[in-house]
Amino acid sequence: MAVTSAAPVFAQEADSAELATQFGARPSVLDISLSPTGEKIAYIAPGPGSADVLYLADLSGDGTPRAINYLNNPAMHLSRCDFATEERLICDIEGISTIDGVLAGYSRVVSIAADGSDMRVLTARDSFRALGARQDGGSVIALDAPGKQNSVLMTRQYVPETMTGTRLSNQSSGLGVDAVDVTNGNTQVVERPDRETAAYVADDTGAVRLRIVRPFDNLGRYTGETRYYFRPATGGGWQKFSTDLVSFKPVAVDSAQNIAYAYGKAGDYDAIYEVPLEGAAAPVLLSSREGVDIDQLLRIGRQRRVVGASFATEKRQIVYFDEDLGSLASKLEHALPGNPLITITDASADEQLLLVIASSDTDPGTTYLLDRRTNELSPLLSLREQLDGRDMAPMQPVSFPAADGTMIPAYLTMPLGGEATGKAIVMPHGGPSSRDEWGFDWLVQFFAARGYAVLQPNYRGSSGYGSAWFGHNGFQSWDIAIGDVNDAGRWLLSEGIATPEKLAIVGWSYGGYAALQSQVVAPDLYQAVAAIAPVADLENLVDEARRYTTAGTVARFVGEGPHVDAGSPAQHADRFAAPVYLTHGTLDLNVSVNQSRLMARRLRDAGKTVTYEEIDGLDHYLDDSNVRRDMLASIDQFLTQALGE
Numbered sequence: 081m082a083v084t085s086a087a088p089v090f091a092q093e094a095d096s097a098e099l100a101t102q103f104g105a106r107p108s109v110l111d112i113s114l115s116p117t118g119e120k121i122a123y124i125a126p127g128p129g130s131a132d133v134l135y136l137a138d139l140s141g142d143g144t145p146r147a148i149n150y151l152n153n154p155a156m157h158l159s160r161c162d163f164a165t166e167e168r169l170i171c172d173i174e175g176i177s178t179i180d181g182v183l184a185g186y187s188r189v190v191s192i193a194a195d196g197s198d199m200r201v202l203t204a205r206d207s208f209r210a211l212g213a214r215q216d217g218g219s220v221i222a223l224d225a226p227g228k229q230n231s232v233l234m235t236r237q238y239v240p241e242t243m244t245g246t247r248l249s250n251q252s253s254g255l256g257v258d259a260v261d262v263t264n265g266n267t268q269v270v271e272r273p274d275r276e277t278a279a280y281v282a283d284d285t286g287a288v289r290l291r292i293v294r295p296f297d298n299l300g301r302y303t304g305e306t307r308y309y310f311r312p313a314t315g316g317g318w319q320k321f322s323t324d325l326v327s328f329k330p331v332a333v334d335s336a337q338n339i340a341y342a343y344g345k346a347g348d349y350d351a352i353y354e355v356p357l358e359g360a361a362a363p364v365l366l367s368s369r370e371g372v373d374i375d376q377l378l379r380i381g382r383q384r385r386v387v388g389a390s391f392a393t394e395k396r397q398i399v400y401f402d403e404d405l406g407s408l409a410s411k412l413e414h415a416l417p418g419n420p421l422i423t424i425t426d427a428s429a430d431e432q433l434l435l436v437i438a439s440s441d442t443d444p445g446t447t448y449l450l451d452r453r454t455n456e457l458s459p460l461l462s463l464r465e466q467l468d469g470r471d472m473a474p475m476q477p478v479s480f481p482a483a484d485g486t487m488i489p490a491y492l493t494m495p496l497g498g499e500a501t502g503k504a505i506v507m508p509h510g511g512p513s514s515r516d517e518w519g520f521d522w523l524v525q526f527f528a529a530r531g532y533a534v535l536q537p538n539y540r541g542s543s544g545y546g547s548a549w550f551g552h553n554g555f556q557s558w559d560i561a562i563g564d565v566n567d568a569g570r571w572l573l574s575e576g577i578a579t580p581e582k583l584a585i586v587g588w589s590y591g592g593y594a595a596l597q598s599q600v601v602a603p604d605l606y607q608a609v610a611a612i613a614p615v616a617d618l619e620n621l622v623d624e625a626r627r628y629t630t631a632g633t634v635a636r637f638v639g640e641g642p643h644v645d646a647g648s649p650a651q652h653a654d655r656f657a658a659p660v661y662l663t664h665g666t667l668d669l670n671v672s673v674n675q676s677r678l679m680a681r682r683l684r685d686a687g688k689t690v691t692y693e694e695i696d697g698l699d700h701y702l703d704d705s706n707v708r709r710d711m712l713a714s715i716d717q718f719l720t721q722a723l724g725e
Contacts, residue, residue, distance in 0.1 A: 096530065096716050101466075103526035104708035108465040112447055114426040115163040116382065118433030120194065121449075122169055123461065124158050130704035132158040134171065136194055139449070148196030154697045154704065155667055164223060164232050164262040167194050170202070172219070176667045176699055179215075182627050185669050188217035189234060191262040202260050204236050216255070222286040223382045225259040228268075233282055234260050238273040255280070257288055278306075283333035284383035287311075289357070290330055290340065291318055301632045310357045313338050321355075328355055328363065331377060332386050341366070341377060341386050348546040349373050352389045367399050373544050380405075380434070381427040392544055394477035394489075395518040396421055408452070412436065415457075418443060421519065439463070441493075442472035444520045464522075471496060473528035475518055480537075480571035488564050489545075490537040491516055493528050494577075503723060504533040504578030506568045506606070510589030512554040512561065515542040526712055527586075532719075533577050539564035539594075554590065555618055556639040558597060558647040565594050566602045582723045584608040586715065589671060589700065590615065596649035596660070596679065603657035608722035610661040610715050613671050613700050616650040616679035624672050650675075653682035659689035661718040663711055665698035691718060 110132065112123040119140040127133045127150060134149035149171075151158050156175035164170040173188045189202045203217035215237070222233035236258050256273035257280050260266070271280060271288055281290035293307040308330055309318040321328070330340035342355045344363065351368035367374055367389040376390035378398060388400040400406030409422045416422075416438050425447075426435040432452050439445030444464035450457050462468050473496045479487045495501055505527055509516045516536040524534045538545065541553045541561040551557050569585065572578035585606045587595040592614025599609055615621055618638050625634035638644065645651055660683055664676035673694065680692035693714060695707055702708055 096713060099526060099529050100709045100712035100716065102470070103467070103522050103529070104710075104712045105464070105466045105705045106703060106708070107444070107463050109447060109461050109463050111158075111160050112425065112435060112461070113162045114428055114433065114435050114449075115166050116429040117166055118428030118449075120163070120166070121435070121460065122161050122163065122194075124161060126705060127152065129706050130154045130157075130698070134158060134161060134169075134192075136169075136196075146196075148194070149192060149199070155699075157703060162220065162223060164191065164220075165230055168192065168230070168262045169194065170220060170223075170232060170262055173217070176669060183667060183669055183672075184215055186215040186217065187219075189220070191265075200262070200265050202232075202234065202262065202265060204238070221257065221280055221288070222282040224286050225270075226286040228259050228261070230263045231259045231261045233257060233270065233286055233288070235280055236267075236273070281331065281333060283335040284385055285335045287335065289333040289335075296629070297632065301629050304633055304636060310340065312358055325355060325363065328353060330355060332379065332384070333357070334386065343374070345547075348548055350375065350546075352377065366401070369393070371545070373546060375544055378424070380424050381431050382429050385431075387424075392515070392517040398422075408450075412438065412450070412457070420445075435460075437463070439520055441475035441518055441520060444522075464520075472520070472525050473498075475521075475524070477518060478535075480568060482540075482564050482567045486540070486564075488537050488539060488567065490535055490568060491518060492577075493521075493524050493534045493536075495528050495531045495533055500533060500577045501531050501582075502579035503531055503582045504535065504572045504584070505719075506565060506572070506583075506585045507534055507536050508539060508565045508568075508585075508587045508591040508594040509536065509542070510587070510591045511543065512541050512590040513543050513550075514590075515544040517544075523586075523588075523712075526716075530716055532584075533572065535568050535572055535577075537564055537568040539568075552639075554637065555615075555647055556637075556643060558643065559601075562594055562597050562601055566598050566605055569598075569605050581607055584610070584719055584723060586610040586612075587614070588612040593649070597647060599656045599658060599660075600649050600652045603655050607658050608661075608719050609656075609658050610718060611676075611679075612662075612702075612711070613664050613668055614662070614675060614679070615671055616675040616682075617648045618644045619648065620650075620675065620678065621671075624674065650679045650682045653679075653686040653688060656683060656686070656688045659691070659718070659722050661691045661693075661715060663693040663695065663702075663714070665695045665700065665702055667698060668700045670700040 106126040110124040122136045125133050131152040133147050135145040136148050137143050137145040159172045159174045161169050161171040170191050192199045218234045218236045220232050220234045225231035225233045254273040254275035255277045257271035258267040276293050276295050278294040279292040280288050283289045289311050291309040295303050297303050308321050328342040328344040330342040332341040338357050339354045342353050344353045346368035350373035352366045352374050353363040354366050355363045369391050372391050374389050374391045378388035379386050387402040387405050388398050390398045412422045420438040420440040423437045434450045436448045436450050437445050447460045448457050473493050475491050475493045478492045479489050515538045527534050539561045585595040592611030595609050595611045622635050622638050625631045662676045664673045666673050683690040
């Protein structure tokens, strides 16, 4: 297999402003899909600032991308587009609005012709009689509704209406499934709505086979319980999984084998099982890996066929259930420069044409079209074209000892050129139900280009390393997690990578919380603290959640007891020794902007040095190239002032 082009190399000299512009730019491909014949691709690319542009390219013609739709609203984003037919796309739009004074997320599904004309909203229309807001605009669970031409199978949220003055009001409530014609919007009910149903799963034939139920308590809040139901292959009513299967979480169905692919435990670690949907046969372990969780199911094509499972050790690996695809991925990995990670992201209806992404720690990635009939591999689009040709700093898996002797896995990226400069950053990941892994990271690479060594610890409480490592993830065991984060800084000092006066900590979301709380625990360790959209007060976190159906879940997650006050950096601003940089978007649904406002106020009241930049109209992820550019420049300037050149 041969690649027909290569990116040019240019000189690496650049000042901070240029680097901030290049690394702060959103990826040049945000989502990409292949048409049923494989003759067309559609992809979402960033426009100016936070705008999204939908492009279509006819590969059977000249292949020139044409913009067919444009969305320019900081509170709304095109999140995904798929080909419903060869001539029509179906796209998801996600946004944030204010409902009765409370921030709320919402989604909508639209259909659009391949030439950009005839856009139709497929989400059920809002009614002035509705007794509530329709936040969930639905999701496509099958691109081909059985027995119906030009129709998809999609979930729909039903909102009851007032009966005053009419006998025609809708009294249905909850989530159902409809077959929706993408050309005219006509619908047919497939599953009647149910208030406590959270999701449905269709098999590869388009039959709805799984129902996931999350019950409410008498106050309308989620109880935290999840129940799974299946429908037999011959049809009929929903049946609950038997009691010996309650520990499994089914996520996909294979109609030919009449089994569900489900997550379950193999010892302390998440694994993938085949769970029979009928009969008395026991679940069969399909894929597991000692030491880490299986955390992804790999699916391709219009039928979302399950072809493998994925996990991350030092680097991400895929176990293919489809031997032909496994062999193909291995050949691609060895044929492309640098032995990159290979991800099959989409396929034509017959799976003879594949969209493939190749990426690595030093390569943001390129999308290729692979023709399995000829073994021809053609490059299509760079995922971050603004960084094409720029050298990146390699990311090295390492481990360091925590205070109690536990070895903590981490990733170390030395400054470009590989020589220690004394300047270093500890960068704890967000979540906290997440982990860092080997691959391209725009934040890490920006700081490496500015001369910093960056260490990313997968502290205890990170996901992916089994139940024991996950522990009381996040806030109830914050002392363990923050202890590991601080030990990451101490390791950088002991190894001579960092000098005491040039060590900083930078984090986003829970990582921002960890950065702030590190000052409460060890105020002399870091000489600068930068926190993006951080949690700052745990009691306030629980209070803010009371306006949402997730209130009980958040309260259980945070817990009760002395750890709540002790683990709230806003309550201990007097302990801070290092200057602090904070930034937060005002439309943040994950972590309220009030968290940063409180932290900044408490630091100022305590006479501490704090810089706070509030971003109006953006959410938790600050998906705006200009905003990200300015944020990188501001943090870089802040660190330079605090640590020196």
